[in-house]
Every structure is written in C-alpha cells, then in structure tokens.
Amino acid sequence: DADVTQTPRNRITKTGKRIMLECSQTKGHDRMYWYRQDPGLGLRLIYYSFDVKDINKGEISDGYSVSRQAQAKFSLSLESAIPNQTALYFCATSDRLGQGYNEQFFGPGTRLTVL
Amino acid sequence: AQKVTQAQTEISVVEKEDVTLDCVYETRDTTYYLFWYKQPPSGELVFLIRRNSFDEQNEISGRYSWNFQKSTSSFNFTITASQVVDSAVYFCALSVETSGSRLTFGEGTQLTVNP
Numbered sequence: 001d002a003d004v005t006q007t008p009r010n011r012i013t014k015t016g017k018r019i020m021l022e023c024s025q026t027k028g029h030d031r032m033y034w035y036r037q038d039p040g041l042g043l044r045l046i047y048y049s050f051d052v053k054d055i056n057k058g059e060i061s062d063g064y065s066v067s068r069q070a071q072a073k074f075s076l077s078l079e080s081a082i083p084n085q086t087a088l089y090f091c092a093t094s095d096r097l098g099q100g101y102n103e104q105f106f107g108p109g110t111r112l113t114v115l
Numbered sequence: 116a117q118k119v120t121q122a123q124t125e126i127s128v129v130e131k132e133d134v135t136l137d138c139v140y141e142t143r144d145t146t147y148y149l150f151w152y153k154q155p156p157s158g159e160l161v162f163l164i165r166r167n168s169f170d171e172q173n174e175i176s177g178r179y180s181w182n183f184q185k186s187t188s189s190f191n192f193t194i195t196a197s198q199v200v201d202s203a204v205y206f207c208a209l210s211v212e213t214s215g216s217r218l219t220f221g222e223g224t225q226l227t228v229n230p
Contacts, residue, residue, distance in 0.1 A: 031216055033217070033218075035220075040124065040222055040223075041222060042119075042121075042206060042220035042221055042222045042223050043206065043208075043218075043220040044220070045217060045218070045219075048217060058217070088158070090160065092160075094216040102216055103150060103162045103165055104162075104216060104218060105162070106152075106159065106160040108158065108159050109158050109159065
C-alpha cells in the first residue's frame with residue numbers, strides 16, 4: 001500500500017461548490033504539506049502543518065483552508081471553488097528531525113477541475 | 116525569501132545524447148538543502164537527490180550526475196546517455212534550515228527523449 005494517499009484522485013466540480021481533498025499517510029511523519037501544481041509554475045505551497053496543533057499558511061493560501069484531524073490526516077478545503085483553482089494538488093509528508101534536511105514524500109496527486 | 120529558477124522550460128534530445136538541466140537558486144541563509152525530483156508522465160513525484168550547502172562534492176549515480184557550485188548558486192543535473200524512460204518533468208527545489216522542511220520549487224523542465 002502507498003505511504004501517502006490522496007482522495008479523490010480526480011474531481012470535476014462547479015464554481016461555487018465546496019470541496020474537500022483528503023490526505024492520509026502511514027509514514028508516521030509529523031509534518032504534512034499541501035501544494036498545487038500549475039503548468040510553468042512548478043509546485044507552490046498552500047498550507048503546511050508541523051504537528052496537529054501547528055498549522056501555517058504557505059505562499060498561496062487565499063481561497064483555501066485546512067484541517068489536521070490527526071497526525072496521519074491532513075485535509076484541504078476549497079470553500080467556494082473558482083475556475084483558477086483548477087490544478088493538480090499534491091499532499092506531502094516529511095520527518096521532523098533535521099530541519100530542512102529531510103526529503104518530502106508525495107502522494108499521487110488529485111487533479112481538480114472547476115468549471 | 117527563497118527562489119529557484121529553471122530557465123529551460125522544455126528540452127528535447129535524441130536517445131543516447133547527454134543532457135544537462137540547469138538550476139539556479141537564491142537564498143540568504145547559509146544552511147540550506149537542494150533537491151531534485153522527477154515527475155514522469157504518470158504524475159507522481161520521485162525524489163532523486165539531496166545536497167546540503169556545506170557539501171559541494173559532485174555526485175554520480177549511474178547515468179545521473181549532479182554539479183553543485185555555490186559560487187554560481189547552481190545545482191545542475193546531467194543525464195548521460197539518455198533513454199526514453201528519462202522523459203519526465205524535472206524539478207529543482209530548495210529548503211532552508213530556518214523554515215523547517217518547506218520546499219521552494221523551480222518551474223520545472225520538461226525533458227523529452229526521442230527514440
């Protein structure tokens with residue numbers, strides 16, 4: 001089984017709808033991240049969490065919210081989806097030891113289309 | 116703030132050619148970490164290598180090699196004798212000690228290896 005899973009893998013929704021993307025991990029990592037990938041822009045950080053009680057905004061958090069339900073679960077919500085949130089979304093995890101040193105492990109991605 | 120630039124948006128080569136992917140980074144931190152990730156057509160992100168700012172030794176792993184030069188703030192990636200399976204988007208990324216494991220990604224380089 002994959003260490004980092006994301007559900008759904010694909011989602012098509014309409015403008016104004018609320019949508020939640022879920023991420024679960026079995027790696028036992030404290031740190032979790034949400035990124036979005038857009039062509040030509042690479043991956044940009046939306047939110048990150050260093051533990052269940054520590055949640056921080058990334059560089060593009062407007063229009064998004066997150067919830068860290070447990071060490072293993074980190075959900076991303078779009079309260080009112082808009083077309084420019086159409087993107088590929090990745091969840092990632094990393095170990096807390098070794099500040100900045102540890103590579104991140106990525107989920108398979110969720111392709112979201114907002115019509 | 117950190118920045119990573121991958122000026123080559125797309126590269127196309129013929130199988131068995133050598134190819135170098137460029138990565139230039141900016142940071143004021145003295146302790147930082149550089150990464151390369153591969154994203155094949157299937158979409159997942161695969162960790163390739165990590166380098167810390169105190170280790171400028173070049174590294175070779177099979178057909179892959181990395182050249183880290185602090186003097187030019189570059190961390191270039193060379194594939195020797197390219198193969199069709201090397202076709203992917205390659206991302207360079209940077210994290211700094213003061214921001215934990217947050218990654219700043221470059222825009223990515225789409226490498227196409229033609230038979």
